[in-house]
Amino acid sequence: MYAIAAHFNSNHEVPPIDEQHLSYKLHLATSKKKAFMTDFNRSKLPDSVRSNGATPNPWWANAVVYQIYPRSFQDSNGDGIGDLKGITSRLDYLADLGVDVLWLSPVYRSPQDDNGYDISDYQDIDPLFGTLEDMDELLDEAHKRGLRIVMDLVVNHTSDEHAWFQASRDKDDPHADWYWWRPARPGHEPGTPGAEPNQWGSYFGGSAWEYDPKRGEYFFHQYSKKQPDLNWENPEVRKAVYKMMNWWMDRGIDGFRMDVITQISKTVDKNGRLPGEDGSEIADLPVGEEGYSSPFPFCSDGPRIDEFLAEMRREVFEGREGYMNVGEAPGITPARNEHVTDPANKELDMLFLFDHVGIDQEGSKWNTVPFEVKNLRDRMTEQQEAVRKAGWASLFFCNHDQPRVVSRWGNDSDRDSRELSAKAFGMVLHMHRGTPYIYEGEELGMTNAHFTKLEQYRDLEALNGYRQRVEEAKCQSSESMMAALALIGRDNARTPMQWDASKYAGFTAPDAPVEPWISVNPNHVEINAAEEFDDPDSVYTFYKKLIAMRHNSATISTGEWHLLAADSDQVYAFTRTNGDDTILVVVNLTDRSAALPSDVAELLSDGVSDPQVLLSTYDAMHSVKSIARGELARWEGVVIQL
Numbered sequence: 001m002y003a004i005a006a007h008f009n010s011n012h013e014v015p016p017i018d019e020q021h022l023s024y025k026l027h028l029a030t031s032k033k034k035a036f037m038t039d040f041n042r043s044k045l046p047d048s049v050r051s052n053g054a055t056p057n058p059w060w061a062n063a064v065v066y067q068i069y070p071r072s073f074q075d076s077n078g079d080g081i082g083d084l085k086g087i088t089s090r091l092d093y094l095a096d097l098g099v100d101v102l103w104l105s106p107v108y109r110s111p112q113d114d115n116g117y118d119i120s121d122y123q124d125i126d127p128l129f130g131t132l133e134d135m136d137e138l139l140d141e142a143h144k145r146g147l148r149i150v151m152d153l154v155v156n157h158t159s160d161e162h163a164w165f166q167a168s169r170d171k172d173d174p175h176a177d178w179y180w181w182r183p184a185r186p187g188h189e190p191g192t193p194g195a196e197p198n199q200w201g202s203y204f205g206g207s208a209w210e211y212d213p214k215r216g217e218y219f220f221h222q223y224s225k226k227q228p229d230l231n232w233e234n235p236e237v238r239k240a241v242y243k244m245m246n247w248w249m250d251r252g253i254d255g256f257r258m259d260v261i262t263q264i265s266k267t268v269d270k271n272g273r274l275p276g277e278d279g280s281e282i283a284d285l286p287v288g289e290e291g292y293s294s295p296f297p298f299c300s301d302g303p304r305i306d307e308f309l310a311e312m313r314r315e316v317f318e319g320r321e322g323y324m325n326v327g328e329a330p331g332i333t334p335a336r337n338e339h340v341t342d343p344a345n346k347e348l349d350m351l352f353l354f355d356h357v358g359i360d361q362e363g364s365k366w367n368t369v370p371f372e373v374k375n376l377r378d379r380m381t382e383q384q385e386a387v388r389k390a391g392w393a394s395l396f397f398c399n400h401d402q403p404r405v406v407s408r409w410g411n412d413s414d415r416d417s418r419e420l421s422a423k424a425f426g427m428v429l430h431m432h433r434g435t436p437y438i439y440e441g442e443e444l445g446m447t448n449a450h451f452t453k454l455e456q457y458r459d460l461e462a463l464n465g466y467r468q469r470v471e472e473a474k475c476q477s478s479e480s481m482m483a484a485l486a487l488i489g490r491d492n493a494r495t496p497m498q499w500d501a502s503k504y505a506g507f508t509a510p511d512a513p514v515e516p517w518i519s520v521n522p523n524h525v526e527i528n529a530a531e532e533f534d535d536p537d538s539v540y541t542f543y544k545k546l547i548a549m550r551h552n553s554a555t556i557s558t559g560e561w562h563l564l565a566a567d568s569d570q571v572y573a574f575t576r577t578n579g580d581d582t583i584l585v586v587v588n589l590t591d592r593s594a595a596l597p598s599d600v601a602e603l604l605s606d607g608v609s610d611p612q613v614l615l616s617t618y619d620a621m622h623s624v625k626s627i628a629r630g631e632l633a634r635w636e637g638v639v640i641q642l
Contacts, residue, residue: 038100039146042551049578051558053390054343060324060350061392062557063100064430064547065150065437069400070107070129071115071517073440073497075508080516082496082507084130088138093529095145097443097540098547101324102142103150103257105400107135111161113226114204114460115494117152117259118159122244139252148254150324155241156260157227164240165228169215178237179228180220180266182209186278190216198276198284201292205464208295220274222263222295224460229299232264232308233272242315249316254323261309261327262351265302274298289364289475290468300331309340309347318346326350326394334386341391350394350435355379357402360409366465366476366484371409373589377563377572384433384561393434397425398442403492407448410635411591415526418445420635422539423617424587427637428572430546431585433561438543440497444532445539448492449521454482458518459491491518498524501531545615549639555581565597571632573600575642583614587637596630603642614639 042062045051051061074086084107094102106116109124116126125132142149158165167175188195191211197218200208202225209218210225219228230237245256268274269281275298276284285293309327317323329351332340340347356379362369387393397405406412410421422445430436451457454466462485469476476484486492496516499506504516505524521527532538550557559578564586565571571594573586584603588594596604608627613620616638623638632638 038095038098039148041098041146042100043554045554045558049554049558052341052343052349052387052392057558058324058349059322060101060435062550062554063324063435064098064550065101065103065435066094066097066099067103067105067399067437067439069105069440069494072494072507074499075496075512075516078509078512078514079128080508080512080514081128083128084125084134084138088134088141091141091145091147095147096544098544098551099147099438101148101150101254103437104152106152106154106259111159111226113159113224117154118157118161118224118227119154120159120161121163123247136251143252148322148324149252150255150257150326151248151253152259153245153256154259155230156263157221157223157229160226160228164230165219169212171215174236177234178231180231180274181215181217182220182274182277183217184211190218197278198274198280199287199293200276200284200295201288201290203296204461205290205468207292222260222299229266230264232304233266233268238308238311242312245312245316249320249323255325258325258327258348260330261348262301262305262329262332263299264308265304267298267302290473296331301329301333301336306340306345306347310345313346313348324349326352328352330354334382337383337393338386338389338391341387344390350392352394352396352399353383356383357397361488364469364476365488366469366481368484368487373568373570373572376409376589377566380432381563384563387433388560393432394437395429395432395434396437396439397429398439398493399437400439400493401490402439403488403490404446404448405442406445407450407492408487409589412447417591417635418447418527419537419539420617421591423542424589424635424637426539426543426546427585427615427617427639428587428589430550431556431574431576431583431639433558433576436546436550439493443540443543444498444527444529446495446498446527447521447523448486449495449519451486451489451491451519452482454485456519457485457489457491459489459494462489462491494518495521496524498528499530500528501525506530542615542617549615553583554578555583559583564599564603568594568597570594571597571600573597575603582642584640584642585637586632586640587617588632588635591634593634594632596627596632601630604640608640612641614641 045057045062051057071082073082074090075082076086107125107129108119109121109126110116110119125135139149164175164178167173168178182197184190184195196207196209202208204224211218221228273280275282287293325348327348337351359375360368360371383393405425406418406422411417466481470478470481496505496507503510505520532540555576555578559576562575564573570588570590572589576583586600604627608624610620610624613623616623617636626632
């Protein structure tokens with residue numbers, strides 16, 4: 001996302017009008033709105049309302065964030081991979097949508113083992129995506145439109161090709177203790193099975209320890225073996241990280257989204273030994289079905305995490321204005337979220353919690369169970385209640401690590417069901433208290449990829465997971481694993497952005513010399529931005545309304561949240577209150593009609609008139625009639641002014 005360009009496809013040859021007339025229409029519509037300044041169309045929250053407990057209220061309390069997965073957003077040069085110039089060319093679209101912040105997944109120099117989350121140089125742009133000059137152009141053009149740029153930052157680990165790691169392979173180098181190095185288990189030959197320092201398994205399959213013949217020791221990696229964990233116990237590591245972060249902030253970015261940041265502190269005994277190491281005072285967990293124990297309890301929300309985050313705030317953010325920092329937070333409970341995001345504790349502005357996106361998984365990630373409204377409501381309630389007095393919530397269902405919500409929990413089997421369920425889940429999410437995040441294409445109702453063959457997948461987690469569970473551990477059948485990948489695999493979110501109905505969905509030119517790095521979803525012919533842009537009933541238009549409501553209503557952005565219909569199997573309902581102003585949100589999150597819950601019906605006993613309906617997944621009159629009958633149609637959601 002950088003620069004914008006007077007032409008939506010400025011780096012492409014203009015294709016035949018019969019192939020891209022819709023994309024051209026989209027370009028014309030957005031290019032007329034270059035004066036649209038997102039930052040200035042968002043109302044300032046009055047001092048009389050409270051957001052996270054800070055005074056004055058932070059600017060992001062009524063903002064909306066849009067996540068871009070750069071390699072899948074827009075290809076400007078025909079190499080099949082999205083890039084910075086491509087993002088820049090779409091800035092007018094994003095400004096029209098009304099979002100405030102663009103979060104970019106990593107664009108740093110990287111071997112791309114894990115699509116950029118393995119960084120080899122923090123202060124350079126990978127040639128796949130462009131140059132530092134392209135990044136500067138993006139920043140400049142985004143800021144002209146009132147859009148802020150937040151960069152994804154990975155500092156729990158680096159690439160094994162990073163200069164720091166290469167130096168650490170020498171025991172006599174000053175970087176020797178910058179990573180978690182350990183000798184082989186006593187009595188075992190280094191590099192042979194059983195010689196690993198403990199029995200921890202990687203989240204991407206296999207052992208979490210990799211032997212390095214040059215150093216003659218093992219290094220720890222929670223993720224890919226090409227992603228060694230940094231040793232944050234070493235103050236020199238932290239200094240180097242903060243120096244790099246300041247370099248980016250000084251360059252003009254507006255903050256960071258920090259990948260798995262709550263895993264930077266590990267649990268060790270008084271002698272610095274990890275659980276399960278020879279001589280450690282801390283016992284490891286039992287080995288699971290894949291043949292390994294889990295490092296998760298010992299590497300998530302560790303004993304020094306608050307100390308490290310507070311130090312980072314002091315060294316990087318203190319004295320700056322207009323920034324936003326958010327952390328991905330494995331292992332963090334809602335109660336801990338309150339502490340970390342309470343401005344009095346000076347750690348992070350927001351965290352991504354994961355308990356609500358695990359409600360359809362049991363035991364292993366790949367063991368899926370049916371979606372139940374109650375489970376989602378329970379988890380979201382815990383998150384909302386935890387920040388009632390202080391702190392803030394991040395609101396998301398989709399991102400680069402999660403499948404498309406409309407396929408996961410909604411119904412994508414036909415157009416009506418897809419659009420209705422996409423709107424229903426959008427309404428539920430955006431009407432909560434916190435900062436909403438939209439993942440690219442979510443505003444169009446994009447669906448899962450519906451891949452049927454393993455060779456269609458590109459994600460390291462998916463490929464390693466299949467090998468580990470099906471071929472090696474034999475703890476899951478090929479059929480059930482493929483079904484799980486089709487439902488929740490990460491590549492479902494990574495297919496190219498669907499801009500129009502042309503051959504490659506407008507992601508790259510129809511006559512590009514190479515195909516996109518991952519297949520375009522065939523349904524882009526029906527689901528695309530050009531089709532939806534001017535359609536008053538589209539998912540895109542619905543999302544524009546959700547964003548505008550947050551910008552302009554202090555009740556929606558900061559008002560108190562109160563749960564209703566706590567026992568309903570179908571309906572998710574709550575109120576938002578700010579002083580004398582109260583709105584009711586009631587959504588049927590199922591594919592069948594639902595009776596209006598009794599406590600909701602009581603609130604509406606005097607009936608509802610058309611002007612009271614602020615938003616409906618159908619239309620105002622449809623919802624007025626539904627409520628009069630005491631029911632909600634399938635996927636019917638309505639926001640009502642009480």
